[in-house]
Amino acid sequence: MEHRQDTIFALASGGGRGAIAVVRLSGPGCGDVLRRVAGGLPQARQASLRRLRAPGSGEVLDQALVLWFPAPASYTGEDCAELHLHGGPAVIAAVSEALAVLGARPAEPGEFTRRAFLNNRMDLTAAEGIADLIAAETEAQRRQALRQADGALARLLEGWAARLMRLLAHQEAAIEFADDDLPSDLGDRARAGAAALKAEIATHLADGGQGERLREGVVVAILGAPNAGKSSLLNTLAGREAAIVSARAGTTRDVVEVRLVLAGVPVTLADTAGLRDAGDEIEQEGIRRARRRAGEADLVLAVFAANEAPDAATLEWAARGAVVVANKVDLALAPAGIAGVAPLAVSALTGEGLQALRERLEAEARRLAGAGDAAMLTRPRHRAALTEAAAWLAEAEAAPLPELVSEALRAALRALGRVTGRVGVEDVLDIVFGEFCIGK
Ligand SMILES: Nc1nc2c(ncn2[C@@H]2O[C@H](COP(=O)(O)OP(=O)(O)OP(=O)(O)O)[C@@H](O)[C@H]2O)c(=O)[nH]1
Ligand SMILES: [K+]
Numbered sequence: 001m002e003h004r005q006d007t008i009f010a011l012a013s014g015g016g017r018g019a020i021a022v023v024r025l026s027g028p029g030c031g032d033v034l035r036r037v038a039g040g041l042p043q044a045r046q047a048s049l050r051r052l053r054a055p056g057s058g059e060v061l062d063q064a065l066v067l068w069f070p071a072p073a074s075y076t077g078e079d080c081a082e083l084h085l086h087g088g089p090a091v092i093a094a095v096s097e098a099l100a101v102l103g104a105r106p107a108e109p110g111e112f113t114r115r116a117f118l119n120n121r122m123d124l125t126a127a128e129g130i131a132d133l134i135a136a137e138t139e140a141q142r143r144q145a146l147r148q149a150d151g152a153l154a155r156l157l158e159g160w161a162a163r164l165m166r167l168l169a170h171q172e173a174a175i176e177f178a179d180d181d182l183p184s185d186l187g188d189r190a191r192a193g194a195a196a197l198k199a200e201i202a203t204h205l206a207d208g209g210q211g212e213r214l215r216e217g218v219v220v221a222i223l224g225a226p227n228a229g230k231s232s233l234l235n236t237l238a239g240r241e242a243a244i245v246s247a248r249a250g251t252t253r254d255v256v257e258v259r260l261v262l263a264g265v266p267v268t269l270a271d272t273a274g275l276r277d278a279g280d281e282i283e284q285e286g287i288r289r290a291r292r293r294a295g296e297a298d299l300v301l302a303v304f305a306a307n308e309a310p311d312a313a314t315l316e317w318a319a320r321g322a323v324v325v326a327n328k329v330d331l332a333l334a335p336a337g338i339a340g341v342a343p344l345a346v347s348a349l350t351g352e353g354l355q356a357l358r359e360r361l362e363a364e365a366r367r368l369a370g371a372g373d374a375a376m377l378t379r380p381r382h383r384a385a386l387t388e389a390a391a392w393l394a395e396a397e398a399a400p401l402p403e404l405v406s407e408a409l410r411a412a413l414r415a416l417g418r419v420t421g422r423v424g425v426e427d428v429l430d431i432v433f434g435e436f437c438i439g440k
């Protein structure tokens with residue numbers, strides 16, 4: 001908080017050489033800095049071409065577009081400015097030095113957005129959305145981030161918080177004014193409302209972790225017997241020779257990863273060592289790594305060669321929901337079913353079935369990380385807080401005493417409020433007194 005009185009600046013565009021570099025400033029000293037470095041305050045929110053001069057010597061440092069965003073209608077809610085410089089390192093260094101001489105200090109990571117949050121320009125989920133938007137590498141990630149930055153998750157949470165606040169108000173009224181002529185079933189209504197809200201939150205929690213997966217990417221592990229053609233499949237899916245392919249069983253030792261984008265979802269495809277009991281120490285370590293990676297993966301591609309009987313691991317993973325792939329169908333027909341699952345018949349050699357495999361992987365990526373239109377939970381902290389809120393609502397529903405119902409509702413409200421960073425249990429009083437006009 002004490003930091004909020006000073007004025008910060010930072011290079012807001014990417015590092016390195018570019019046509020334009022944007023230096024952003026925020027804080028109460030912005031106006032002064034502009035007057036001294038740009039010779040005056042430009043019209044608010046309009047680009048003006050100015051010579052920037054070094055304080056003291058008056059030497060011209062650059063010719064720049066200058067923008068002035070007086071508080072409170074700015075990104076941070078404070079006085080802000082942008083200097084659009086020529087994007088060379090020496091220009092950026094000279095202007096940064098001038099700003100420092102004038103009393104501004106280099107911003108810490110995330111400090112502009114932190115100030116925006118502290119000045120109520122956005123809630124925590126919107127701030128996270130902006131961070132995600134900057135980090136987004138795929139279309140689906142961009143869409144999800146933009147929705148969150150735009151307040152979709154905050155609106156959902158604030159809607160729930162408002163309902164919860166009313167329930168709490170009803171419950172408090174039922175306790176405080178038991179003798180007055182209030183509706184006598186207020187307490188029951190609060191419990192029923194808690195149950196309904198709990199169910200709604202539970203539905204959101206049962207999203208299969210899609211939002212988090214889209215943010216972090218989906219991990220797909222390729223598993224199977226030696227020489228099944230795992231590395232060959234990795235290479236065709238990646239479109240490059242990422243892994244060594246050879247006729248010798250036990251070629252792949254370390255996990256080989258490639259990054260793909262499937263249906264707008266970032267996917268890490270991990271090729272692993274063929275599973276078998278034989279092999280030297282190194283191969284056995286590779287096999288341990290293969291099993292570990294498969295255990296942690298969001299999806300396993302269990303690959304076997306159609307001209308051989310499926311190995312035990314393929315059968316096991318088929319039963320556990322893996323996508324089963326019969327490779328080398330140029331050599332033999334694929335069996336109809338493996339542990340009740342119809343395998344995808346492919347040939348890494350001839351290309352047969354690879355389009356179907358790619359489409360299947362896209363469908364799986366969509367299922368695992370599908371960017372629907374909903375306000376998704378995108379971070380473990382969202383999930384943890386909602387889980388806690390749902391648990392408190394269950395407690396409220398079952399609590400034997402009205403006071404305990406109240407307490408549980410308050411705790412649920414605090415848990416919800418943590419997600420947006422706007423915790424306001426005090427607001428409940430306004431509802432109690434506004435809605436019921438008690439005591440006039
Ligand atoms: N006929 C045929 N041969 C294939 C096919 N796919 C791969 N192969 C061959 O099978 C052999 C093994 O391929 P790899 O991709 O190295 O198999 P792998 O499963 O990665 O093997 P390890 O890393 O040793 O576990 C190579 O000689 C490939 O050329 C296919 O669809 N048809
Ligand atoms: K091999």
Ligand SMILES: [Mg+2]
Pocket residue numbers: 230231232243244245251252271272273274
């Ligand atoms: Mg291999």
